[in-house]
Amino acid sequence: xxxxxxRNGGRRLPVASTGRTPIAVVQIAVVRFAVVxxxxxxxxxxxxxxxxxxxxxxxxxSVEDPIAWVSSLEERRLxxxxxEALDRFAASQPDSAALRQARLRRLxxxxxxxxxxxxxxxxxxxETAHRLANEWLATSTDPRDRLLLTVQDALTxxxxxxxxxxxxxxxxxxxxxxxxxxxxxxxxxxxxxxTVEREIPNRMNEAQPPxxxxxxxxxxxxxxxxxxxxxxxxxxxRAHWYEPAQRLDRLEAYQAAAERLDExxxxxxxxxxxxxxxxxxxxxxxxxxxxxxxxxxxLVPPPVRASDEAWLGWLDQAPAELRGxxxxxxxxxxxxxxxxxxxxxxxxxxxxxxxxxxxxxxLAILERLLDRFETTKDSQFQDQAVAWGKRIEAEHGPYxxxxxxxxxxxxxxxxxxxxxxxxxxxxxxxxxxxxxxxAVAGYREARSLAERTGRxxxxxxxxxxxxxxxxxxxxxxxxxxxxxxxxxxxxxxxxTRTFTWYALRNRLTAVEGLEPGTPETLEANRVxxxxxxxxxxxxxxxxxxxxxxxxxxxxxxxxxRLAEAIEIGASAGETDPGAERxxxxxxxxxxxxxxxxxxxxxGELRAAIGSAAEALGASLEAAPLAAAPAAHAWRIRQxxxxxxxxxxxxxxxxxxxxxxxxxxxxxxxxxxxxxQVIELRLARAAAAGRAGGKVELSGDxxxxxxxxxxxxxxxxAESLAERLEGADGAERAGxxxxxxxxxxxxxxRLDATPGADRVRRDRCRIAxxxxxxxxxxxxxxxxxxxxxYPNDGALQRWxxxxxxxxxxxxxxxxxxxxxxxxxxxxxxxDGWFEARYRIAELTAAQGxxxxxxxxxxxxxxxxxxxDEAPNRAAFERLLxxxxx
Numbered sequence: 001x002x003x004x005x006x007r008n009g010g011r012r013l014p015v016a017s018t019g020r021t022p023i024a025v026v027q028i029a030v031v032r033f034a035v036v037x038x039x040x041x042x043x044x045x046x047x048x049x050x051x052x053x054x055x056x057x058x059x060x061x062s063v064e065d066p067i068a069w070v071s072s073l074e075e076r077r078l079x080x081x082x083x084e085a086l087d088r089f090a091a092s093q094p095d096s097a098a099l100r101q102a103r104l105r106r107l108x109x110x111x112x113x114x115x116x117x118x119x120x121x122x123x124x125x126x127e128t129a130h131r132l133a134n135e136w137l138a139t140s141t142d143p144r145d146r147l148l149l150t151v152q153d154a155l156t157x158x159x160x161x162x163x164x165x166x167x168x169x170x171x172x173x174x175x176x177x178x179x180x181x182x183x184x185x186x187x188x189x190x191x192x193x194x195t196v197e198r199e200i201p202n203r204m205n206e207a208q209p210p211x212x213x214x215x216x217x218x219x220x221x222x223x224x225x226x227x228x229x230x231x232x233x234x235x236x237x238r239a240h241w242y243e244p245a246q247r248l249d250r251l252e253a254y255q256a257a258a259e260r261l262d263e264x265x266x267x268x269x270x271x272x273x274x275x276x277x278x279x280x281x282x283x284x285x286x287x288x289x290x291x292x293x294x295x296x297x298x299l300v301p302p303p304v305r306a307s308d309e310a311w312l313g314w315l316d317q318a319p320a321e322l323r324g325x326x327x328x329x330x331x332x333x334x335x336x337x338x339x340x341x342x343x344x345x346x347x348x349x350x351x352x353x354x355x356x357x358x359x360x361x362x363l364a365i366l367e368r369l370l371d372r373f374e375t376t377k378d379s380q381f382q383d384q385a386v387a388w389g390k391r392i393e394a395e396h397g398p399y400x401x402x403x404x405x406x407x408x409x410x411x412x413x414x415x416x417x418x419x420x421x422x423x424x425x426x427x428x429x430x431x432x433x434x435x436x437x438x439a440v441a442g443y444r445e446a447r448s449l450a451e452r453t454g455r456x457x458x459x460x461x462x463x464x465x466x467x468x469x470x471x472x473x474x475x476x477x478x479x480x481x482x483x484x485x486x487x488x489x490x491x492x493x494x495x496t497r498t499f500t501w502y503a504l505r506n507r508l509t510a511v512e513g514l515e516p517g518t519p520e521t522l523e524a525n526r527v528x529x530x531x532x533x534x535x536x537x538x539x540x541x542x543x544x545x546x547x548x549x550x551x552x553x554x555x556x557x558x559x560x561r562l563a564e565a566i567e568i569g570a571s572a573g574e575t576d577p578g579a580e581r582x583x584x585x586x587x588x589x590x591x592x593x594x595x596x597x598x599x600x601x602x603g604e605l606r607a608a609i610g611s612a613a614e615a616l617g618a619s620l621e622a623a624p625l626a627a628a629p630a631a632h633a634w635r636i637r638q639x640x641x642x643x644x645x646x647x648x649x650x651x652x653x654x655x656x657x658x659x660x661x662x663x664x665x666x667x668x669x670x671x672x673x674x675x676q677v678i679e680l681r682l683a684r685a686a687a688a689g690r691a692g693g694k695v696e697l698s699g700d701x702x703x704x705x706x707x708x709x710x711x712x713x714x715x716x717a718e719s720l721a722e723r724l725e726g727a728d729g730a731e732r733a734g735x736x737x738x739x740x741x742x743x744x745x746x747x748x749r750l751d752a753t754p755g756a757d758r759v760r761r762d763r764c765r766i767a768x769x770x771x772x773x774x775x776x777x778x779x780x781x782x783x784x785x786x787x788x789y790p791n792d793g794a795l796q797r798w799x800x801x802x803x804x805x806x807x808x809x810x811x812x813x814x815x816x817x818x819x820x821x822x823x824x825x826x827x828x829x830d831g832w833f834e835a836r837y838r839i840a841e842l843t844a845a846q847g848x849x850x851x852x853x854x855x856x857x858x859x860x861x862x863x864x865x866x867d868e869a870p871n872r873a874a875f876e877r878l879l880x881x882x883x884x
Contacts, residue, residue, distance in 0.1 A: 070105070077397045079113035100145050103136050104152050111156040115163050116399050122163075129156040143203055144215060150192050151227060157189030158230060161237045166403055168240070179241055186241075190234040193227055200224050222274075225267050229278055232260035236285055251289050258285035276318040276326065283329050292337050299330050308345070312354075324350070324358020331364045335371075344368050359396040366392065366404055379419070386421045405429060420449045420458045427465065436469055443469075460489045464499070471506055476513070480506035501544040504532055508551065529555065533568070540571065546578040553585040562593040563608035566645075567615040573622075574634035583637065586616075590641060591711060595756060597648055599794070606650045613645035613652065620664070632667070636680050639664045643683045644715050658684055682708065682716040682742070705746040714760050717743045721767035736771025743768055759785065759795065766802060775806045779813065782806075786817070796821050797831060804838065808845070815842045833869040841878060853882045 066089040073082035083106065090102040107129050114125030133153035140146050164182040168174060204220045239253030261282045268275040279298055286295035304314040315323055327346050334343035347368040350361045366388050373381035389408050393401025408422060409429035427442030447462035449455075467482030480503045487499035511528050514521040532552050536545045549572055556565040569586040572579060593612065596605055620638055639661055646652040661684040682705070705713065720739040727735050743764040750758045762785050769778035786799035800821050803814035815838075822835035836859055844852035856879050859866060866875045 070109075074109060074112070077116055079109055079116065083109050083113070100142075100148070103132075104148060107133055107149075107152045107156060111159045114156075115159060116397050118398070118402070126156060126160050129153070143199075143206065147196050147199060147203065147223070150196050151223075151230070154189040154192035154196075154230060157185040157192070158233055158237065160185040161189070161234075163399070165237060165240050167406075169406075174243075183238070183241055186234050186238050190231060190238075193231045193234065196227050197224070197231065200227070222272075225264055226274060228260070228267075229264045229274060229281075232257050232264060233281060235260060236281060239285075239288070254285050254289045258282055258289070258291075261285060270317055273319045273322070276322045280322065280325050280329055283326075283333065287329075287333055287336060290336075292333060295333055296337075299326065299333060320356055321358075323355045324361035327355055328358070328360040328364040331368070335367075344371075357395065359392065359400040362388070362392045362396065363400070363403060363407065366407055370407070382422060383419050386419050386425070389425070390421070420446050420453060420455050423449060424458060424461065424465075427462075431465070431469065436473070440466060440469055456489060457491070460486050460491075463489065467499075467502065467506075471502075476506040476509035480504075480510060497539050497542055497544060500535060501548070504528075504535060504548065507531070525555075536568065536571070541576075543577055546572065546576050546582075549576075550578050550581055550585065553582065553589070557585065557589050557592070562589045562596075563612040565589040566593070566612035570612075570615040570619040570638075573619075574631055579634070586641060587711065590644060594644065594648065594715075598760075606648075609645050610649035610651055613642055613649045616642035616645065620660075635664055635667070640680060640683045640712055644711070647715075647719065682712060702741050705742060708746065710747065710750065710757060713742055713746055714757060714764070717747075717764035718760065721764050724767055724771045727771075732771055736768050739764060739771060740768035754788075759789070763798065770802070770805060775810065779803060779806050779810050783813070793821075793824065793831070796824065797834075800835070800838065804842065811842050811846050815839055815846075818842070828864065828868065830870050833866065833871055833875075837869075837871055837874055837878070844878070844882060849882050853879075856882065 066085060070082050070086050070089070073079075073085060086102055086106050086109065090099055090106065093099040093102060110125050110129035110132065114122045114129070117125060130153060133149050133156070137146055137149050137153075140149065161182045164178050164185070168178060168182070200220060200223060204215075204217065235253065235257040239250055239257055242250035242253065261278055265275070265278045265282060268278060270276070283295045283299040286292070286298065300311055301314070304310040315326060318326060327350065331343045331346045347361075347365045349355065350358070350365055355361055366385055369381050369385040369388055372378070373385060385408060389401070389404035392404040405425050406429060409426045423442055423446040427439045427446060430436070430439035430442060443462045443465045447459050447466075450457075450459035450462060463482045463486040467479045467486060470476075470479035470482060483499045483503035483506065487496050487503060490496040490499060507528050511521070511524045514524055529552065532548050536548045536552065539545045549568055553565045553569050556562070556568075566586055566589045569582045569589070572582045576582060590612070593605075593609060597609060616638060620635060620642060643657050643661060646657050647654065661680060665680050665684070717739060720735055720742065724732060724735045724739060743761055747761045750761050762781060766778050766781050766785070769775070769781065782799050782802050786796055789795050796817070800814060800817040803810055803817050806814070818835045818838045822832055822839070825832040825835060836855070840852045840855045840859075843855065856875065859875075860879070866872050869875060
């Protein structure tokens with residue numbers, strides 16, 4: 001037997017004799033390794049390495065063998081589907097052994113799911129596993145079931161600790177938070193296992209639950225051995241977390257774990273799967289304490305040390321899922337002993353498929369490639385290592401992919417590389433470590449290298465990473481630039497849309513941070529709005545366009561560009577993801593636009609209202625006449641909005657509005673919501689009032705008015721009030737009753753809301769009272785309203801007009817109100833001339849023509865007189881009448 005010297009400690013480890021010299025063994029292993037690996041990597045360029053599983057589904061959605069189906073889903077790492085399938089199976093297995101097994105498996109799935117994920121999501125899965133275990137423990141009445149659940153809960157904690165240890169081994173520095181999390185998981189797991197260890201002897205002698213098969217002593221002892229093994233595992237994990245300054249404590253902890261594992265090893269035989277787990281753990285513990293000969297005795301017992309074939313025959317007894325781990329451990333053990341070249345033969349056999357699929361063994365192959373790179377400095381080994389790392393992730397999932405990436409970075413970063421994938425991996429690792437300046441430099445290097453070597457996908461990926469770092473650092477302008485580059489280099493339209501949206505989001509943050517009011521800021525905002533609008537128009541049905549539409553509408557409403565906000569909101573259909581929020585913003589813009597119109601309409605404002613009404617009308621034309629109630633409801637709401645603007649745009653024929661609303665009501669039929677139909681009818685009544693047609697609502701409609709929105713009620717009330725002004729006789733009385741029904745109880749909700757809407761309501765209520773010739777009540781409300789808002793000039797003038805319309809009994813109050821209005825108006829303004837005329841007119845109507853004549857002559861003789869008054873003709877006519 002050839003003996004190789006471990007150079008660090010002078011100890012010798014036996015390696016199986018092959019009949020060749022050590023140098024020959026090494027050379028043959030290296031050649032075979034390179035040939036086999038190159039062939040495999042070549043096949044990976046065309047082969048699909050994604051995991052495929054059996055299809056066991058039936059046409060009705062059930063499966064022939066639910067547990068086998070769950071297993072296939074787990075194998076493909078489809079943990080969500082596996083968990084859902086297992087939950088469905090468990091729900092059909094109440095109070096049975098199958099249910100208990102399903103619950104244990106459910107906990108294992110959640111823990112494995114946590115290992116595959118990262119960050120907050122990983123923590124969520126581990127915590128879910130603990131929560132489920134505690135819930136089932138609280139409801140279980142079977143002591144044995146409770147013991148098994150407790151053990152499985154402890155194993156979740158150990159899985160968590162092992163995962164964190166793997167991450168710690170790949171990190172540049174130890175993260176104190178990760179260490180604390182791992183130690184807490186180990187402590188909790190050990191406490192649970194200690195509890196089970198103490199309970200097992202007591203439970204063995206208890207009577208079995210009624211109706212349940214008894215556990216014999218063999219089963220109890222198997223559980224006890226498993227618990228003891230996992231307690232030793234907890235000790236093994238704990239040993240890793242000692243700080244470098246605590247080296248002796250660390251070695252003692254590993255030694256103690258090895259001794260506990262020895263105790264378990266004496267209680268198991270190789271026909272038990274547990275025995276092989278013990279072997280792997282013992283070998284690791286001894287290797288960590290540099291007891292390499294003892295570790296080899298565990299992993300390669302003397303009886304099978306004569307040849308590799310003898311050891312492989314012995315290894316074939318191990319469960320298939322453990323063979324790769326055991327081979328990887330032997331590779332690392334021989335490498336630690338200084339026989340790394342000879343140890344490479346195991347990776348050759350692994351590549352040839354001798355041990356099946358094994359993530360642990362694939363990591364060992366990656367180690368071997370990196371060893372060859374460090375020894376030869378040949379870049380082909382580095383390139384092969386990068387390709388093998390990608391294979392590991394494709395074959396075994398994200399968790400193993402991350403471990404491979406950390407190994408690549410840790411062992412090649414210092415050497416530098418012309419491999420763009422490796423440079424990207426190093427930059428990724430620096431990002432995870434928080435070393436962002438180094439990461440940025442790495443991504444820039446990777447992008448430059450990718451551009452030089454014709455790797456557009458990698459160049460784009462580097463730009464995306466740079467954009468993400470800039471965004472995380474709050475450098476929105478830089479982030480926007482990088483995402484714009486990624487969009488320009490995108491491989492398809494979906495990528496272009498995504499990265500353009502990322503760029504726009506960062507540009508929004510950048511422009512919002514500029515100094516307000518400067519020419520540069522105004523220009524930046526203009527350009528951004530144009531870019532965002534172009535995005536919405538290019539991808540109108542995308543989720544990003546839905547968000548962009550909301551951003552643009554909010555910005556334009558804030559900037560006073562109300563018609564434009566309505567126009568872009570009208571372009572969003574009923575199926576838009578943000579439809580509800582879009583409608584809310586459209587309603588806000590309509591309210592503000594109509595408020596401006598009430599304050600005084602200009603030609604420009606009329607044009608804006610017309611433009612917005614046209615956009616809403618076009619959206620109605622474009623919307624398909626779908627049968628779904630939601631589609632009809634949207635059309636009705638949109639029609640009501642359109643009618644509110646169309647009635648005020650100065651160019652829409654009210655009779656045309658009525659006809660269109662009737663058509664929409666007819667198309668909805670019985671599919672629309674009753675409340676919305678009434679809202680539509682009320683809007684129609686408002687339009688009919690403007691058109692001079694019949695205005696009526698049924699008793700059922702009137703009973704539903706309180707359910708309608710305030711804007712719709714106010715619009716309808718104001719339209720009815722306008723119609724009332726020109727009506728007389730029975731029509732006037734009917735309109736007054738209808739207006740009162742709309743403006744009274746349904747709008748009581750505005751009592752506690754002082755402001756424009758309440759003023760509008762009160763004016764409509766007063767119009768209704770005057771239409772019903774209840775002048776005393778109307779005057780009382782007029783006086784209360786103008787007293788509440790003494791500084792509102794428009795309202796004060798309206799009050800004077802309403803008091804004038806109240807008739808002879810209230811002329812004195814009308815004259816007094818016109819005097820107050822004149823006193824608060826600037827001399828020789830339109831309002832001032834109107835007030836002076838009304839005072840003279842009402843004074844004459846009261847019978848005091850002499851006084852009225854004096855007022856007119858004084859006004860005429862006081863420069864500049866009424867020559868410039870807009871109502872000059874009215875002054876002169878009244879003067880002539882009084883002089884007769």
